[in-house]
Amino acid sequence: MAALTETSARKPGEAAAWWMVAVLFLIYVLAWLDRLVISMLVEPIKADMALSDFQMSIILGPAFAISYAVFGLPLGWAADRFPRRTVIFFGVLTWALATVACGFARTFETLLLARIVVGVGEAALLPSAYSLISDGFPREKLTLATSTFQMAGKVGSATAFGLGGIAIAFAVGLKGVDLPIHGPAEPWQIVMMLVGLPGFLFALLLFSFREPARRDLGAADPKAGSVAATVAFVRANWQLIGLMLIAFSALAVCGYSMTAWVPTFIGREYGWEPVAYGPALSLMNLLAAASLVVNGKIVDTLFSRGMKDAHLRFYGWLILALAPAILYMFFTPNPWVFLALYGVVQFVTVPFMVYLSSVIALLAPNAVRGQMIAFFMFVFTMLGMGAGPAVVGALTDFVFASEDRLGDSLAIVVIAGAGIALVALRLSLRYLGPAIARREALAADSVHG
Numbered sequence: 001m002a003a004l005t006e007t008s009a010r011k012p013g014e015a016a017a018w019w020m021v022a023v024l025f026l027i028y029v030l031a032w033l034d035r036l037v038i039s040m041l042v043e044p045i046k047a048d049m050a051l052s053d054f055q056m057s058i059i060l061g062p063a064f065a066i067s068y069a070v071f072g073l074p075l076g077w078a079a080d081r082f083p084r085r086t087v088i089f090f091g092v093l094t095w096a097l098a099t100v101a102c103g104f105a106r107t108f109e110t111l112l113l114a115r116i117v118v119g120v121g122e123a124a125l126l127p128s129a130y131s132l133i134s135d136g137f138p139r140e141k142l143t144l145a146t147s148t149f150q151m152a153g154k155v156g157s158a159t160a161f162g163l164g165g166i167a168i169a170f171a172v173g174l175k176g177v178d179l180p181i182h183g184p185a186e187p188w189q190i191v192m193m194l195v196g197l198p199g200f201l202f203a204l205l206l207f208s209f210r211e212p213a214r215r216d217l218g219a220a221d222p223k224a225g226s227v228a229a230t231v232a233f234v235r236a237n238w239q240l241i242g243l244m245l246i247a248f249s250a251l252a253v254c255g256y257s258m259t260a261w262v263p264t265f266i267g268r269e270y271g272w273e274p275v276a277y278g279p280a281l282s283l284m285n286l287l288a289a290a291s292l293v294v295n296g297k298i299v300d301t302l303f304s305r306g307m308k309d310a311h312l313r314f315y316g317w318l319i320l321a322l323a324p325a326i327l328y329m330f331f332t333p334n335p336w337v338f339l340a341l342y343g344v345v346q347f348v349t350v351p352f353m354v355y356l357s358s359v360i361a362l363l364a365p366n367a368v369r370g371q372m373i374a375f376f377m378f379v380f381t382m383l384g385m386g387a388g389p390a391v392v393g394a395l396t397d398f399v400f401a402s403e404d405r406l407g408d409s410l411a412i413v414v415i416a417g418a419g420i421a422l423v424a425l426r427l428s429l430r431y432l433g434p435a436i437a438r439r440e441a442l443a444a445d446s447v448h449g
Contacts, residue, residue: 017136032156057393060260065386067119076127076374084128091124096199103193134361136212147296154289158282165278240431247424252384254417255349260389270335284343308433316425330411
């Protein structure tokens, strides 16, 4: 794989840039489908393998999260140095194969290993995708473009819950069917194989667009592309970076905990089956996806009018506005009220990568963007996806000692996470505006100098 130089790719026109976003969007949808459908299969997997809630929480969280976080670091480095389409291509092939392998698992250990490899493959996507989008769009359209891409997370969730419910119902009718190589298959195994197979086709779409040229490479800077450049950026912005890590990690804990356990909560609390709650969750996720584009446009407008800290200030406003829904969600006896509140709360938990990636694109030199995104992803994934679902499972099993108290466990994690995030976001405002102003001044000096 040859290192990519500034002249080896051309900046795409706007139509080509949006096609690039469309392809990345579809691939990200598939990633979320492969990642989330297992959360609808908790009960059948537990019954088939005789697992506890805590063991299942390891499958839902750390099995994927640790590998996703750890391998995101070298793959973020690769995104800064090699053709980003190729990095994503091999990542898609890896996670598709591993998802199919989940359908072949017959023990806790083999399912754990397959989920670990899914995490390895998916770690390739975001650093390269955000790097591509940052180079393909002007700053005044960057949040809209990243918001559109990030919508794929919720569309993928909607696809997982909507098609997942249908796929589960279909697979139940095939219970015990003999598959080539596999032999007799349980319905949950069939579902995992079905959602993994499309990845082998989706990966080819990556070669339907050109890579945009890398901007702001800083070729005159001898430290560009080195560890020293990353260290210098972190030292210059350590207060802001630290507060963003706290805020967005707390939101990641909220989001990943709900994603992993809400389907099971609905089944236990309200007695709904996947075929019933799947379409409802799908609709809630689509509404949350639509909010991303609206919010992205608002932030771009505020930023273009001079609000340098718009990305984090607006996010704090969202948390404050939706605090009543966060506080009441897991205590309502009405499933429809819960679903409505769940959809609203996702306006807060879903978009943190949009705001983070936009801030990084505005502040960081091109040569360190992929590494910074990977670093943040490492922390978010370890704490959010790795610890969040496991903490919920641990509270349910070891504190409340009752599977019927899952809602209380979720409420503790989500309310605490949202509160921590709000405080950290408010504190970060004193650093973001000045940091962006300094970056813009340096860019202006380089143009005139």
